[in-house]
Amino acid sequence: MVTIKDAFPGFSVDDLGAVREFYGTKLGLRIEDGQMGSLNITLPSGQTVFVYPKDNHEPATFTILNLIVEDIDRAVDELNEAGVVTKIYSGDQDFGTDERGISRSSDENPGPNIAWFTDPAGNVISVIEG
Template sequence: MLDTAFSSFSVDDLNAAKRFYSDTLKLDVSEDSMGFIELNIADGHRVLIYPKPDHSPAGFTVLNFSVNDIEKTVDKLSQGGIRFEQYEGELKTDEKGIFRGEGPNIAWFKDPAGNILSVIEGE
């Protein structure tokens, strides 16, 4: 009955999102029949991104990218213009923006609409 699912989130500027996800993150991005964009993730999953005029970014991570080597991934994305978030306190990140606490290593960054994304090692 509920055998397939997909994730979605909003942005305030669909064109800026399309450029960011396709040009900066180098993901396979397509448009659906309603003009929304879809991220076609390598493992066969898809993520729908839709415009919302009164968009307000969530205060939590909306999309996680699993990576084998967080150091190389953070370095490569940083060279491509991604700025990783710096956190203090319980989720203190290092100078690269990587949290190395209990659990997997993770680094957070934002898309042009302020949505929080992450790269997470080994998930």
Template sequence: MFGKTQAFSGFSVDDVPAAKEFYTGTLGLDVDEEHGMLQLKIAGGHPVLVYPKDDHTPAAYTTLNFPVADIAAAARELAARGVTFERYDDGQDELGVLRTEGPPIAWFKDPAGNVLSIIEE
């Protein structure tokens, strides 16, 4: 039934202007705004919908993963832009990258508290 639809993902925020500034200014994404919602333009052609929600509760899981070729370089660049990485495990290095299981990954939050990650390809 849905095998040929172009599905897309979305998540809520409590402050659309703050989210737009973060996703454009800090992460450098192209972002469209329409009807009070954002569309994050990411590679692959399927946008991610970011919508306002008055009683927003941040997701307790990773809402968006950004694959990167060099996670150390990406972590340093994000840190220089003011991003603080989350600390979940003793296995994370000084940059906040977990390298003990699976591909190297580091987590951070958007202004609404949603968890995002960079993950090495």
């Protein structure tokens, strides 16, 4: 068995400048330059996420980052005020979201209150009330 000392998540983007602005300004996370033209995003837990440029980047079609918030309505209001669109699913993929893009916990939908949005590279991110 491999002895693992530590681990960190990572994902690709196509425009580091836009990502730096988005995660640093709109989401308020700490951004630092990494090695070889990459960025490190520090989450409130202290975990670092490695973000690297990729010329042929294709956005993830799944949620790459889940951000825990105390109040989903306030978080969605703040994201929308910052120009972030939280209603990204509709039709067959609406996950029971309301007009603001929030999927609320109910008997039919026992999951958490959650809303999804995308970063400038098209990667899917969520805010989850918890």
